[in-house]
Amino acid sequence: MQNNLAEEIQIIPIILIGICLLILMSAAIILFFYLSRKKIVQTELEKATLKIQHQKEMLQTSLLTQEAERKRIAQDLHDDISSKLNIVSLNASLVQEENISVQEANALGSKIVEITTTVLESSRRIAHDLLPPSLDKFGLTAALEELCDQVEASRKFEVFTSFSYEEEILPKDQELHIFRIVQELINNTVKYADAKTVSLSLKSTQNTVHLHYKDDGNGFELATGKLAKGLGLGGIENRAAIIGAKVTLESQPQNGMSLDLVKQRN
Amino acid sequence: MELIKIFNNFLSIAAIIVAVFYSINFSKSGKAYKVFSCYLIFIAGIQILLVVYSFYKENNLFLFNYYFIGQFLFMSLFYFYLLKKRWIWKLTGIVMLGLLLQYIFSPTSFINYNIIGVSITQSVIVVYALLYYYRSLSGEAKFLYVNTGVFFYFISSILFFSALNLISKLQMPKETHLYVGLVNDFLYFTYLVLIFIEWYKNFRFKKI
Numbered sequence: 001m002q003n004n005l006a007e008e009i010q011i012i013p014i015i016l017i018g019i020c021l022l023i024l025m026s027a028a029i030i031l032f033f034y035l036s037r038k039k040i041v042q043t044e045l046e047k048a049t050l051k052i053q054h055q056k057e058m059l060q061t062s063l064l065t066q067e068a069e070r071k072r073i074a075q076d077l078h079d080d081i082s083s084k085l086n087i088v089s090l091n092a093s094l095v096q097e098e099n100i101s102v103q104e105a106n107a108l109g110s111k112i113v114e115i116t117t118t119v120l121e122s123s124r125r126i127a128h129d130l131l132p133p134s135l136d137k138f139g140l141t142a143a144l145e146e147l148c149d150q151v152e153a154s155r156k157f158e159v160f161t162s163f164s165y166e167e168e169i170l171p172k173d174q175e176l177h178i179f180r181i182v183q184e185l186i187n188n189t190v191k192y193a194d195a196k197t198v199s200l201s202l203k204s205t206q207n208t209v210h211l212h213y214k215d216d217g218n219g220f221e222l223a224t225g226k227l228a229k230g231l232g233l234g235g236i237e238n239r240a241a242i243i244g245a246k247v248t249l250e251s252q253p254q255n256g257m258s259l260d261l262v263k264q265r266n
Numbered sequence: 267m268e269l270i271k272i273f274n275n276f277l278s279i280a281a282i283i284v285a286v287f288y289s290i291n292f293s294k295s296g297k298a299y300k301v302f303s304c305y306l307i308f309i310a311g312i313q314i315l316l317v318v319y320s321f322y323k324e325n326n327l328f329l330f331n332y333y334f335i336g337q338f339l340f341m342s343l344f345y346f347y348l349l350k351k352r353w354i355w356k357l358t359g360i361v362m363l364g365l366l367l368q369y370i371f372s373p374t375s376f377i378n379y380n381i382i383g384v385s386i387t388q389s390v391i392v393v394y395a396l397l398y399y400y401r402s403l404s405g406e407a408k409f410l411y412v413n414t415g416v417f418f419y420f421i422s423s424i425l426f427f428s429a430l431n432l433i434s435k436l437q438m439p440k441e442t443h444l445y446v447g448l449v450n451d452f453l454y455f456t457y458l459v460l461i462f463i464e465w466y467k468n469f470r471f472k473k474i
Contacts, residue, residue, distance in 0.1 A: 009438060011429075012446060018425045019449055026421040030414055033399040040403055 058241065061234035073126065080122035084115050091115075132179070139167040140175040141202065144182055148200065151186055157215070162201040169204045170243075170263065177239040178202075178211060178261070184232045185213045185259060193217025195256065207265050209245075214258040219251045270444045270451075277451055278313040280458050285310040287465050298347035298409065299469065305340035306461070312336070331376055331383070334427075335365065338387035341416070345394035348409065349401060354394070361390060379430040388420045388427065395420065408468065415460030419453050426450045 091108045094100065100108075127133075135143035141163045148159040170178070182200065189195050195217030203210045225233060233249070240247040240261055251257035285306035292303050312333045319326035342358040365383050369376055375383070395417035402410060426449065433446055 009436070009442070011432065011436065012438075012442065015425060015429045015433070015446070016449060019422060022425055023418075023422045023453070026418045029396075029399075030418060033403070037403050 057234070058238050062238050065232070065235045065238075073130070076122070076126045076129075080126065081119055084119045084122070088112050088115050088119070131176075135176065135179055136172075140170075140179060141165050141167065143179055144200065144202065147179075147183065147186065151190070151198075154190075156190060157195045158197045160197065160199040162199075162203075165202045165204045165209070169265070170209060174243040174263070177243050178209075181211070181236050181239050181261065182213065184236055185215075188232065189215045189217055193219075193257070209263040209265065211261040212258070214256065216256040219253050219255045219257050221253060222249065222251055225251060270448055273448070273451060275317075277454060277458070278317055280455070281306070281313050282310040284458055284461050284465070287462070288469075291469055295469070296347075298344055301340060301344045301347060302409070302412065305337065305344065308336050308340060309333075325377075327377055327379065331380055334380070334384045334387050335362075338391065341391045341394065345391075345398060348398055349394065357390060361386060379427070379434070381428045381431055384427045385424055388424050392417060392421045392424075409464060411460045411464035411467070415457045415464075418460070419457035422453050423450055426453075 091112050095105055095108050095112075132143050132146065134146050144163065145161065148161055151157070152159050168175075186198070189198055193215050195215040198213070198215045200214075201210075201212045203212075236259075237247060243263060245261050245263035248260045248262075249257070250259075285303070288299075288303040288306050292300060295303070312329055315329055316326050319329065338361065339358070342354055346354045364386070365380075368380070368383065395413050398407070398409075398413050399417065401407065402413070407413075426446075433443065
């Protein structure tokens, strides 16, 4: 009986050890989950901070672009419209004077007509720069062709185009973004690249729209190019992000640059 | 001896207090919170009944069956609202059917410690808690303290509850029984503390 009791009581430490092991095991699992969760939350936080940072940069770039555009418009209005209208106003007030001869009045009149014509032409050009009417009336391909014709007319470089884009496959606002991207790329090539040829293609299929732009100009280091605000690459990336397209930019010093923009429709 | 009894009574009172705390925001709260509050009230009720029965020296072993079955049902419902998985109902149904068959074919398990029943139900709850931990990795999760308590207490006490029949049949002095029970009391105390921390940190003032 005594022996039996001693044997039976031995079970108690075994049970207690078992319970202790279970406690240890559960504590280890809890610790594992706690640490994993902490790590995951931290990673997500870092990701979110990066995203916010990127959005801030995008916003800043778009604000800068907007300001530059306003400045340009103000300059255009001041140089091409206001100053010339001043002359018109001056001439018109001269016509009103009493002691003016008919010949002088006629000369002033034709001067007024001449200046008004240039003002009209300027205002048309400014409006055209702001939003090319061909984009609205004839579609993206026509607007891009017109843009390329204008560039070629300046004889700075040759432009090879290839368009197989189904009009209005993208909404109007997205087409405008693509147009602006091409405009910005051509501006860069004109300003910095010293290129001889530029090739531009725009293709659309059932599900994708693909824009390809390439020049054989000076090129640039990608890392420094992206930081350089003058290149407007931030603006291009912004616009691509707005329409949900993927941009791949390639460039090397003295080896030109190329840009591929792919927009998935669905 | 006296200290252990005092600690036992303290635990009963603590369970009632925690249930009262959780009841404060009952009407303004979400479904999971409501179910968990009901569970705490149920546990507190069982504690009160245990004290009453032992006061009148009545056999209170059958209450143990109500305790673990009720606990299983409340916890299944609680984790159903947290995990939002329909299979929880199926699993609960299967386990309940198993228990029903066990009680039909072996009615004596109702007046003993039903160690198979308690082990299975607690294991299932531990699985829910583990799944909820996994779910909580990918984002914000409520009831993490409660989940920690559930996981910790239910996994650690499985062995204690499974050994209850064995311990009660051993020819041991009553003191040894109480000392073994003390281990479970400490685990239960930790569980209650975690439940209280959850309420204090997340549900004290806020609308849920």
